[in-house]
Each structure stands twice: as C-alpha cells, then as structure tokens.
Amino acid sequence: MSELPNTPIRLLVVDDDPLVRGGLQAMLGGAAELEILGEATNGVEALKAVEALKPDVVLMDIRMPQMDGLTATQKLRARENPPEIIILTTLDTDDHVLRALRAGASGFLLKYTPPAEIVAAIKRVAAGEPILSPTVTRKLMNHISDDWQPNRQQIAKDQFAQLSTREQEVAKAIGEGKTNAQIAQQLFMSVPTVKAHITRILTKLDFNNRVQIALLAHDAQ
Template identity: 65%
Template sequence: MAVVTTPETIRVLVVDDDPLVRAGLRLMLHGAHGIQVVGEAGDGTKVASAVAEHRPDVVLMDIRMPTMDGLTATELLRTRPDPPQILILTTFDADEHILRALRAGAAGFLLKDTPPADIVAAIQRVARGEPVLSPAVTQRLIARVTDAGQDRRRTLARDRLAQLAGREREVAVAVAQGKSNAEIGATLHLSIPTVKTHISRILTKLEFHNRVQIALLAHDAGLLADQP
C-alpha cells in the first residue's frame, strides 16, 4: 500500500438519510478551502454506486439509515479495490458502534455536534490517511471492549502479527501507543521515510487500511500490556 498523499481538492461524498442534514453539510463544506462535495446518498444501499460514479476521496457516513445502515455500508465499501477513506458522522456514540466502524476500516468517528471547523479538519486528516481519533480517545474505546472472547481475540491477533518482521512489530506497537511518525523515528532511531515505509508494509501485510486498525490489533494481541 502506497503512502497516502492529500489531493489538491478533496472530493467528498455525503451519506445521510436526512435531506436537511445533507444540505447543511454541503453548505458548510462549500466554503471550506480545498474541499468539494461531489455527491450525496440517502441510504447505505446507494453508497457503492455513488462511489463508483463520483470517485470521492472521503465518504462522510451516517450510521442510522433505512434499508442498510452506515456500519454495514462501511464494511462493504472497504472490501472494494482502492476504496475512499470513510469518516463516520453520527449522533450515536455507543462504543460498539465506534469499534465496529474502526475495525471495518473507517478512518474516524465524529458526532454531529462537532464544530464545523473540526469536521473540516477531520476530512483533511483522513484524506491524508490519518485517523481523527486522538490517542486518548482511542485508548478509552479500546479499554471498554467487552472481555468476552478476549483469549480467542488475543490468539487470533498474535497469529496475524506473526506475519510482521521484528522492526515492523516495534513500529506497530509505537503506532498503537499513539506516536507520530517523528516520535516513532526518534524512539526507534529510524528516519521518517523509513517509518512510513514500515507502516506501509504493515498495512499491506495485514490487509489493513489505516493506523487505527493497527492499534486495535496490537491491543487485542496484548502488546501494549507487555510494554513497561
């Protein structure tokens, strides 16, 4: 997987079943520099065709919609070749919704009462391939995952991480700790381009889409608990 670069104009698809919400988001984003709303969809069943037609860089996705919800649409969309980044924007903040979205490959999760400037910044970040959740929020969500099936998750996660070379494993742990590329480089005595290369290889080997998925897998494997 290549290192993500931000396009000059970020193409956004707005997915929400409320026409007023779609209109409000379109109006808000119209004034944002470097962002263009290229299309809309009112239900999860229409997302795939809208993506094929408009080729967005970022999909702004609601959760609760008729026929197909945004979480199912996210899971299906991320199985497509070269899918867009997905940013969940919803009124629902239940941990199970957040974790399901992130595990499916969504790049972030925002509530609809998020200030407009923060929504714009989040779109810009996910277009660069960066998660919009802070390390503290990510750790809070991870910590609240139910303990049911924890041993099985740990075994499966460690089996997947066995695909990584030693240095890649160290980088994966650093990503899970919420460190930036510069911080990872300083800690492991690597250049930033080398860190980016390692992260790209990790994403490719694990068939992941973003750093949040690496963090979740490292947690499931118990790697953070192993750190001093």
C-alpha cells in the same frame, strides 16, 4: 502518508437525517478545499453514489435504514481503490464504531463538530492520515462490549507474530497513538524508515490503514 491533493477533495455525505445532511452541506459548502459531490440517505444509496461519483472521502453515518453505515463501510473498503471513510457518530450511542474502524474506516467525527475541525479532519484523511486520538481509542474500546470475540486475541497474536521485531515495535507505537515523527524519535530511526515499516505491516497483514494496526496492537496484548 500521501501528499495532499492539489485539486479539491471530492466528498460524499451519507446520513439519513436531512438536518444533518443540510447542516454539513451548509458548513462545508464554502470550503475551497472541498467539493461536495452529493448526498445519500442510507448504505444502499451510498454504494451506488460511490460507484457513480468516485469521491475521495465519504462522511458515513452509522445508524441508517435499509443498510447501515457499518455494512456499507465493509462493502466499500472491500472494493478496488475504495474511498477513505470517516464515521459520523454520537459516540455515546453508537455501538459499532470500533467494528467500522476494523473494517477499514479512517476514523470518526462527532456529529456537530465545528466546521473548521471537520475540514481539517477531511484533509488529514485525504492525505492518508487516520483521525483517531489515543484518548478516543481508549473510550471506544471501553465503550463497545459487543465487538469482542473469544478468539480475537489469539488471532491478533498470530497476526502480530508474522511481523519482525522492529515492525512489532512500530505497531505498538502506533497503538499508543504516536505520530510517525514520534515513532522515529522513540525508535531512533528516520521518518521514511518508519513509513517503510508501516507499509510492510499493511502489506503483510492485508490492512487498509494504521487504525487497523493500532487495533491489532491492542488486541494482541
């Protein structure tokens, strides 16, 4: 995990609902830790805004006209030095959250989350810590039916087999939602050693963050 930035976290808000955008601006505009660079109303605008404004974090809605948040997330995360992306969702109606996480999003926030929790989540993501609890992971995996592909389990097993035994243990612990400190305690290693294993896993599998490691551990079962 990287250190929290000393300068304000540069934020872009992407949502087609003007009420949501206005609400987020009002809630987050007074936070000294954040600098809201601007807004976008769909994925096409988001791609242009990210290129022009260089935000650290993007709050990304899923369902939008012209280009949805899933497609925009995939395109942004494929860029060099991409921003961190937090998915804005209602959970009960958005079918593609898990696919967005697979594409490299750093987690999600329920719309209308209390301001203090949103600020805390943005700070965590900016510091390199994805926001996805074990409970929410299970809900998403149970909720989303159209994401499963017949060969996904075999692909995941093949990827998992590329890892050393110790890396597999770390990956499984990440899949259980454990923090670095909890993993270190469970596997009798130091936190820096855990971080080193995670870095090697990300490099080996060409992943963006530990959310993707968690999903791999789930798929490989």
